[in-house]
Amino acid sequence: MKKGDYDVLIIGLGIAGASLAWKLSQTNLKVLAIDSKPWNRFGDKPCGDAISKEHFDNLGMPYPQGKELEEKVEGIKLYSPDMKTVWTVKGEGFEIDSPNYVQRLVREAKDRGVEVLDLTTAMKPILSNNKVEGAVLFNRRTNEMMEIKAKITVDATGYSMSFRSKLPFEFPVTESLDDRDADVAYREVLYTKDDIEDYPYLKIFITQKASPGGYWWYFPKGPNKVNVGLGIQGGMGYPSIHEFYTKYLNYYAPDVDKERIIVKGGALVPTRRPLATIVWDGIAVIGDSAFTVNPVHGGGKGSAMISAYCVGKAILNAFENNDFSAKGLWSANECYIERYGAKQASLDLFRRFLQRLSDDEINYGMNRRVIREEDLLEASSSGDLQLSTAEKAMRVIMALGKPSLLFKLKTVAEYMKKIKEVYRHFPSDPKDLMRWKSNVDAIILDFNNALEK
Numbered sequence: 001m002k003k004g005d006y007d008v009l010i011i012g013l014g015i016a017g018a019s020l021a022w023k024l025s026q027t028n029l030k031v032l033a034i035d036s037k038p039w040n041r042f043g044d045k046p047c048g049d050a051i052s053k054e055h056f057d058n059l060g061m062p063y064p065q066g067k068e069l070e071e072k073v074e075g076i077k078l079y080s081p082d083m084k085t086v087w088t089v090k091g092e093g094f095e096i097d098s099p100n101y102v103q104r105l106v107r108e109a110k111d112r113g114v115e116v117l118d119l120t121t122a123m124k125p126i127l128s129n130n131k132v133e134g135a136v137l138f139n140r141r142t143n144e145m146m147e148i149k150a151k152i153t154v155d156a157t158g159y160s161m162s163f164r165s166k167l168p169f170e171f172p173v174t175e176s177l178d179d180r181d182a183d184v185a186y187r188e189v190l191y192t193k194d195d196i197e198d199y200p201y202l203k204i205f206i207t208q209k210a211s212p213g214g215y216w217w218y219f220p221k222g223p224n225k226v227n228v229g230l231g232i233q234g235g236m237g238y239p240s241i242h243e244f245y246t247k248y249l250n251y252y253a254p255d256v257d258k259e260r261i262i263v264k265g266g267a268l269v270p271t272r273r274p275l276a277t278i279v280w281d282g283i284a285v286i287g288d289s290a291f292t293v294n295p296v297h298g299g300g301k302g303s304a305m306i307s308a309y310c311v312g313k314a315i316l317n318a319f320e321n322n323d324f325s326a327k328g329l330w331s332a333n334e335c336y337i338e339r340y341g342a343k344q345a346s347l348d349l350f351r352r353f354l355q356r357l358s359d360d361e362i363n364y365g366m367n368r369r370v371i372r373e374e375d376l377l378e379a380s381s382s383g384d385l386q387l388s389t390a391e392k393a394m395r396v397i398m399a400l401g402k403p404s405l406l407f408k409l410k411t412v413a414e415y416m417k418k419i420k421e422v423y424r425h426f427p428s429d430p431k432d433l434m435r436w437k438s439n440v441d442a443i444i445l446d447f448n449n450a451l452e453k
């Protein structure tokens with residue numbers, strides 16, 4: 001069996017693994033990055049392809065350019081189920097060509113010294129003294145097994161979680177996913193029959209009827225091409241996503257030319273708080289495999305890049321201190337929680353609330369401004385749902401028709417605050433992780449019960 005020794009082994013070259021490879025290529029670490037797919041399919045996965053510009057700015061990642069950039073986004077239009085209320089939220093972003101962007105990151109990383117193997121799958125972890133020390137790989141190009149030792153192995157395997165799931169149960173990074181904490185999502189990219197009006201704006205249609213527990217989107221990729229799709233909550237026994245797609249496509253995207261489909265496909269998206277810890281002894285987990293997706297809007301590319309950024313910094317730290325244990329990598333958790341994880345946990349609660357609302361309640365809430373654009377924007381950027389006292393009083397009067405809705409909203413705001421507080425007290429020592437995690441689990445359970453009342 002072929003053998004090799006590296007500082008870091010990255011398994012998976014989607015946006016998460018590619019971002020980490022790109023960051024680490026700026027250091028002098030010896031890095032091997034692999035993916036089961038061939039080079040020309042790196043980054044090729046079903047996605048809406050929308051990313052907020054702020055992620056690139058905050059993380060020092062290069063903007064998509066040339067054929068990597070399909071459209072500059074100026075904002076989002078959010079439609080109520082009855083289409084009577086439209087909220088416009090301004091914000092810069094990109095509609096990217098994901099394979100082109102991801103492959104550019106990997107190419108630049110390779111040019112700077114990262115070794116890259118395509119058609120190569122991590123089959124199982126190498127373990128010693130309860131630490132991950134690399135992986136056994138199979139390279140389909142050369143048809144050979146490889147034993148790769150690494151000080152730190154990074155699972156960037158996306159929703160498949162195909163590496164971390166093979167670790168012993170005692171590793172906390174093996175945490176599994178409840179089906180209801182995921183969305184099934186499907187999209188097609190098609191040409192439109194006419195030019196799209198207002199194409200720098202993404203459209204989101206909230207509708208429990210046509211996408212229960214999720215939403216429909218219409219994301220233009222320029223004036224005559226669009227990424228259109230929907231997500232529905234998993235584990236609920238709903239009809240298949242294709243049934244919803246076929247039934248409602250004409251309604252949400254009447255202008256698409258069904259004869260001119262460029263690409264189509266579906267996949268699953270985790271929609272919960274992140275893994276309790278994204279690192280353990282000799283291992284780090286990033287991207288969808290670490291559940292880093294935004295629970296409310298399902299966007300996971302930007303937060304996958306955040307997790308790569310935090311793990312990249314923690315890896316450098318670990319090498320400086322020559323400590324590759326959970327403790328040596330722990331700063332990855334602190335960094336991720338501060339930048340995104342605490343907000344994600346509070347949005348996990350908000351998502352549970354939203355998924356239980358009826359179309360009537362959403363129409364009412366949006367139309368009467370029980371929640372307003374600003375509240376939603378604030379909630380989605382910070383994870384706080386603010387309801388000031390005076391406004392609350394006003395809204396009680398206005399919302400007399402639906403007092404239970406307002407009451408629930410208040411409960412949601414309280415719990416969102418509570419869970420963020422618990423995340424603020426994330427333990428500084430890995431040995432306290434399980435105690436902390438049981439506090440988080442208790443809040444989620446309590447919250448679910450409060451919603452059922």
Ligand SMILES: Cc1cc2nc3c(=O)[nH]c(=O)nc-3n(C[C@H](O)[C@H](O)[C@H](O)COP(=O)(O)OP(=O)(O)OC[C@H]3O[C@@H](n4cnc5c(N)ncnc54)[C@H](O)[C@@H]3O)c2cc1C
Pocket residue numbers: 011012013014015016017034035036037042043045046047048049050051120121122123156157158159160162163185186187229265266267268269286287288289293298299300301302304
């Ligand atoms: C339909 C849909 C629409 C979406 N829309 C948006 C959107 O508009 N904006 C947004 O930000 N997010 C969106 N998301 C979410 C987003 O696509 C993901 O969060 C993001 O792409 C995850 O990136 P990743 O690198 O973690 O995983 P992936 O892109 O899944 O990459 C994982 C890689 O690991 C490789 N791999 C797996 N196992 C192994 C193994 N054992 N050995 C070697 N390689 C392995 C795979 O081949 C793959 O290339 C959407 C998701 C879906 C399904």
